[in-house]
Amino acid sequence: MALTDPPFRPVPPAASALLREAGAPPRLGAHLRLVHDVAFSLTAWLETACPAAPFDRDAVLFGAATHDIGKVRHVEELSEPGTRHEPAGEQMLLTAGVEPRLARFAGTHGRWHSERAGLEDHLVSLADKVWKGKRQEDLEQLVVERIALLNGQAPWEAFLALDDELTTLAAGADGRLAFQNAYRIGV
Template identity: 60%
Template sequence: MAAVPSSTLRRALTEHGGPDLPRLPERAELLLMDLDAPPRLGAHLRAVHGVARELADWVRRSYGGAEFDPDAVLFGAATHDIGKVLHPEELSGPGSAHELAGYQLLLEHGVTAELARFARTHATWTEAVGLEDLLVSLADKIWKGKRVPDLEHLVVRQLAAVGGEQPWQVFLALDDEFGRLAAGADRRLVFQSEYPIVT
């Protein structure tokens, strides 16, 4: 039997949070409500999802030759931390137990391995991962204004390869976009902090 989601979680998932906090994909929203996820997690996923949407839109506009699935990026951003339902202590402290737990939880709820992978890949990245994974990882950092040079260089390399530009040109364009996205970090942090970790 499905859990009855708390009214606080429902507000975190549906409350108007400004243009940079769109609602999650319906499947992700329903899954979070079914699991009665911590309200703070719902708010966090909306913040990361909003940034991922803007990043994916920017890549499509600026690097039309880049092959990636924007819907996968959005679903990945909307569920990347879902394992924190099982490890709520990682909502307020460090830990990586939620990564594999989230992947397995998504599989158990009928999500394909292709889409569930973001729960595992969002915190680690290598040159072998695709652009979708890198964009989810970037969104998970930029939502709060954090910059990670190694991650950014992997994205620059992939976009330079498809755009026919020098890496420094891609970096400058990406840097401008990051600056624009980071400007909303305080607002997103306030939105997230308005919701409790426990139901």
């Protein structure tokens, strides 16, 4: 199953239950699982690289595992660009009783310059890009600035550290894309 088959980490149980309840198509489940897996590695790295970073790792992991849940209502956005799933997903999560601090990731993962977006949102957004090998310079710069500030280091030092981690994570993109594409888009 897309949410549990090896070799990637399964999504958190609460996220899995929400996705099953919502009737998430297999391709969506696979995608969310892959973004969650990358977020797991990214947050583990950040805890070591920037121990002063005040972020909620569990919130990031939940956000990564549910950020695209709105694609249940906008299935066409599984294969075509679109943003209608973002507010729909946040509303779905809120209606399901998810705390606003966790539901927000569905609405912020594509809007990292939003006033609502903080470090946790940026981490979900980064994971959602780098899982497929994509690099997003302006998003990465936001994280670099935060790491540099928290670590009391020059931005170039923070950039080099983050760049190394994202390069390592991006290297697994082909395998992740193959995993996702093995699952059908429809229910």
